[in-house]
Amino acid sequence: MWKRKVIKKKAMALMKQGYFRILPVCFLIAMLTTAYSFSTTFLNLQISSGSLGNDAAYVSGIPNSEAVLDMAVHLLEGTPLSGALNGILYDSLSMIIDLFSTNISVFFSFIRTANYFLTGEFSSALIFSIVSILFALFYQVFISNILLIGEKRFFMENRNYPQTAISKIFFLYKLRYLRHPAWIMFSRTLFQSVWNLTIVGGIIKHYEYILIPYILAENPKISRKDAFFLSKQLMRRNKRKFFLLDLSFLGWHILSLFTLGLLDLLFVNPYITSCRTELYATLRRNYVLSRSAKYEELNDSYLEHVPSDDELLIIKALYDDSQGPYTKISYFAPEQYPVFLFSVQPPLKAVRSPLKADRRYDLLSYLFLFPAFSIFGWVLEAVINLINRGVIQSHTPLYGPWILLYGIYGILILFLLKRLIRKPVAVFLLNALLYSLLEYFINLGTELASGEGLRNYSEFLLNLDGKVYLGGTIAFALIGCAFLYYLAPRWADRYMKLGHSKRILLCTVLYILLIADIVFSVCISS
Known part of the structure; x- marks a missing residue:
């Protein structure tokens, strides 16, 4: 009872x-x-x-x-x-x-x-x-x-x-x-x-x-x-x-x-x-x-019984290493x-060994992560819009699959927040502040240059002059944390496994495509 x-x-x-x-x-x-x-x-x-x-x-x-x-x-x-x-x-x-x-x-x-x-x-x-x-x-x-x-x-x-x-x-x-x-x-x-x-x-x-x-x-x-x-x-x-x-x-x-x-x-x-x-x-x-x-199907007794350090050591000594890989990297x-x-x-x-979110990135890694995160942003927004609205649509003035706001934001947080990596709450709050400032001034600059902002949030209740709103800020702060703690180090590790010449070639191709897209989009809009 x-x-x-x-x-x-x-x-x-x-x-x-x-x-x-x-x-x-x-x-x-x-x-x-x-x-x-x-x-x-x-x-x-x-x-x-x-x-x-x-x-x-x-x-x-x-x-x-x-x-x-x-x-x-x-x-x-x-x-x-x-x-x-x-x-x-x-x-x-x-x-x-x-x-x-x-x-x-x-x-x-x-x-x-x-x-x-x-x-x-x-x-x-x-x-x-x-x-x-x-x-x-x-x-x-x-x-x-x-x-x-x-x-x-x-x-x-x-x-x-x-x-x-x-x-x-x-x-x-x-x-x-x-x-x-x-x-x-x-x-x-x-x-x-x-x-x-x-x-x-x-x-x-x-x-x-x-x-x-x-x-x-x-x-x-x-x-x-x-x-x-x-x-x-x-x-x-x-x-x-x-x-x-x-x-x-x-x-x-x-x-x-x-x-x-x-x-x-x-x-x-x-x-x-x-x-x-x-x-x-x-x-x-x-x-x-x-x-x-x-x-017997409710088989996790350690949810109720907390083993002491001595019990853990004894269990570890008697445990069959063939049961699973966690036994090969013993830790308590x-x-x-x-x-x-x-x-x-x-x-x-x-x-795998734990990702090192506070790792150092060389110049080529930064050059790679900028277009990589820009492409990731385009794919993410396209999928979200497809689920929510039934259409592939991303807020970008470019014709190619990139949203530069993501790339700029990603590189900024790598530069500015890497030292605070062990303070996730502070990282989240600073992510939110950094994104709010970045999107606000990008929208403001776009509005002054073309008469229309890149994004308009005036329909949302908690917005600042229609250029940024709380829901988007928090969502971006979460994405920024995912980029800082997981995506950037994982992508950088895989990128570094390529040979030096392949890394240079990949960056060159990405930036040629990006610059060509920017030039083409500017010519079409003018």
Whole structure:
């Protein structure tokens, strides 16, 4: 048996102990997945939107609310309800849908594509819209769901290991073990979607399946059948109490509405996830102690029992080195889970020496990283626009696949922030400040030179003179951290493996293409 007050008390203690590790984890999950869609509302809230009803509107991108309500208008056309969706009702529904949804969604990508069939407008944009569904599905299955499992793993370890690394949310990627847990999570989503059609059945199955990510975080190798079975058994006679636990957070969610999700991001999401983790730990412990059916699949005893240094040394001495490569690079990180004892070990080729983010870059490496990051920026924006809007579109005055803002930004942070590499919070904040200044003055310069800024953010609530806005700043700060800590050192390592003559040739080709594109674009625009 468990009591709600006890669970909340333990969760609050966990929050106090490691808030400054828990907060970044929930922030990353909110930014990278669809789990906490309302939490980022204050970053991306648009105060106006374009008109609806033509192909250009879909190409330029429309909010989720307009996609859904436009479909409703088409489906209700010619019925007595055809005039119901207008005025205050339309605006209210639009606000609710946009507040509690995200564009990185198979559902909304499907809605946008379905609108083409309803309007009968078959164009090349329809093809891109169909492709966007596939990209959204891929993102949901192999990124969003995998990161959600990683989030659960972080919280489960953090209960007893105070120095659990934030990077634990990527643990399945490090293990190179994705397909099996991705398939189980996809099955969970599929079954849940079917049950949602019955409404009441959807609510029941939501709570019946709610522990599957935790079970996968503990044992990624578990079979699909056993994962569903254990979640069902753990939630047996607990669904109503779990529902009441969720209902007890309603006041916090209502209060968060007045902050457009900021309170959710700073407190409510970490608190709720901590409560659910404590609840899973309690249910799991009781189930294992009772030796109930399939209890042996909950096989990570080190989540509960923290081995002493002497125990670790003895286990290490007796451990079979053939079990996995982690045993070949023996290390005992203080107050961290002993990863070499985990039930899944990475393939040998996946075990690499840690990246040196504070490494030195020679001149050729800097010359290479500038166009490389510019191309990466173009690809990133093209994919995001394809998922969100059903069109490959990047904000760049050039015709080639580069966005120079990314390249300039990347080189600047390598020069200015490399010395602060061991202070990730400071790096993130300075990244945000540096990007804001850079984009603001680039937009200002472009506006003075041509009469129109490179990007216009005047539709967003938290913008500065339409030249920069908070959501873009935070997204870019995250991208900058990824570039500084992972992409730049990884790319530089691979670039340095080329011979000197090949490195010079690669840089020469890249810059010839870039300069030719700049000259061509200037000639065309003039």
